[in-house]
Amino acid sequence: MIVVMNHNAVNHDIDKVLEKLESAGFQIHLSQGVERTIIGAIGDKTRLNDLSLEAMPGVEKVVPILQPYKMASRAYMDEPTVVKVGGLDIGGDTIHVMAGPCAVESREQLLQAAQIVKEAGATLLRGGAFKPRTSPYSFHGLEEQGLEMLAEARERTGLCIVTEVMDPRTVNLVAQYADILQIGTRNMQNFFLLREVARAGKPVLLKRGSSATIEEWLLAAEYILAEGNRDVILCERGIRTFENYTRNTLDLTAVPVIKYLSHLPVIVDPSHAIGKWRFVEPMSRAAIAAGADGLLVEVHPNPAEALCDGPQSLNPENFRVLMKELGGIAEIMGKQMGHLPCL
Structure with missing residues (x-):
């Protein structure tokens, strides 16, 4: 899944999301674009409901990645990699x-x-x-x-x-x-x-x-x-x-x-x-x-x-x-x- 942060999310908001995901055993990959910060999380998706991520400050939405490849997908990062x-x-x-x-x-x-x-x-x-x-x-x-x-x-x-x-x-x-x-x-x-x-x-x-x-x-x-x-x-x-x-x-x-x-x-x-x-x-x-x-x-x-x-x-x-x-x-x-x- 990916966690899309609001454009006005501050570093404190991002750090709190990272801490929660890491404590739940997710592997984290942070992508900070020009307008959005995207947090890629790989792990047990059955635990998502327990985390209540969308209720956290700075979080815009949580999007599941349906493809078997996660980090290579456009869903994970929309901006082209250079x-x-x-x-x-x-x-x-x-x-x-x-x-x-x-x-x-x-x-x-x-x-x-x-x-x-x-x-x-x-x-x-x-x-x-x-x-x-x-x-x-x-x-x-x-x-x-x-x-x-x-x-x-x-x-x-x-x-x-x-x-x-x-x-x-x-x-x-x-x-x-x-x-x-x-x-x-x-x-x-x-x-x-x-x-x-x-x-x-x-x-x-x-x-x-x-x-x-x-x-x-x-x-x-x-x-x-x-x-x-x-x-x-x-x-x-x-x-x-x-x-x-x-x-x-x-x-x-x-x-x-x-x-x-x-x-x-x-x-x-x-x-x-x-x-x-x-x-x-x-x-x-x-x-x-x-x-x-x-x-x-x-x-x-x-x-x-x-x-x-x-x-x-x-x-x-x-x-x-x-x-x-x-x-x-x-x-x-x-x-x-x-x-x-x-x-």
């Missing part, structure tokens, strides 16, 4: 593009890719140091050496870093280097990993599972939010359907649906959804038109030589064209393209 990362605001009226290679392959490759995406207008560098691969014989990443290269790329370009974490045992290691911790589609319902990542104190990019419903996706986000980490970014990356021409089926309906159901920012990964580079550009444009807060795009200096996901990676020229196109679409949507703080 996730702050290294001087960037993800959400709100700004579009941010996270771009780079699927995997960190070498220092030269990564630094070249970082410079390419920065010059084209990206604000975050994506790159995998730990790679979950279907085959045990595929390239699985450079691990900590790759993380060190990502940190060097950030130092040289000013781009924030987003990279995947796969194992609870490596969360602290990855958090030392990354600005955003990515949870991949295979781990969306790895609840032990979600809890561990939530405690790392870094923003989390949560990809939708390949067979997950929107409700299951939001419940996965709930695990992170319930641990006290409010900085969650959702990422639609395609779902598995009967269609096999594309790698997955990009569910762009998820973008406005998430915006309606949740306050969390949502971005789109057209590269993994489509699996073919020639369709990444039109689906990127469509994602921004659908209301996405940003994109996660694979870009490689030479896709033909990529160690993984070359067929879905844009080359430098294609990425530059895409970034120019996105500016016009963002303007139509009443938004603007993000820029690095130093620019």
Whole structure:
């Protein structure tokens, strides 16, 4: 449930409500907006009648949250969440593009890719140091050496870093280097990993599972939010359907649906959804038109030589064209393209 306080409620009123809820065993999450203070309370709802909260000074109303996800819902917080990362605001009226290679392959490759995406207008560098691969014989990443290269790329370009974490045992290691911790589609319902990542104190990019419903996706986000980490970014990356021409089926309906159901920012990964580079550009444009807060795009200096996901990676020229196109679409949507703080 949520307790909505009056616009003129004073701190003493709020503290009294918090004390009463905590003494009754409720888990409390306080959200203080511009006009309203909202108190989220998770616990035994059968005790609500005994608390008589609506009779307390400063309380406007008590609203039950009917969805199984609580803190991720619009009922809990109506104002859109803006996730702050290294001087960037993800959400709100700004579009941010996270771009780079699927995997960190070498220092030269990564630094070249970082410079390419920065010059084209990206604000975050994506790159995998730990790679979950279907085959045990595929390239699985450079691990900590790759993380060190990502940190060097950030130092040289000013781009924030987003990279995947796969194992609870490596969360602290990855958090030392990354600005955003990515949870991949295979781990969306790895609840032990979600809890561990939530405690790392870094923003989390949560990809939708390949067979997950929107409700299951939001419940996965709930695990992170319930641990006290409010900085969650959702990422639609395609779902598995009967269609096999594309790698997955990009569910762009998820973008406005998430915006309606949740306050969390949502971005789109057209590269993994489509699996073919020639369709990444039109689906990127469509994602921004659908209301996405940003994109996660694979870009490689030479896709033909990529160690993984070359067929879905844009080359430098294609990425530059895409970034120019996105500016016009963002303007139509009443938004603007993000820029690095130093620019």
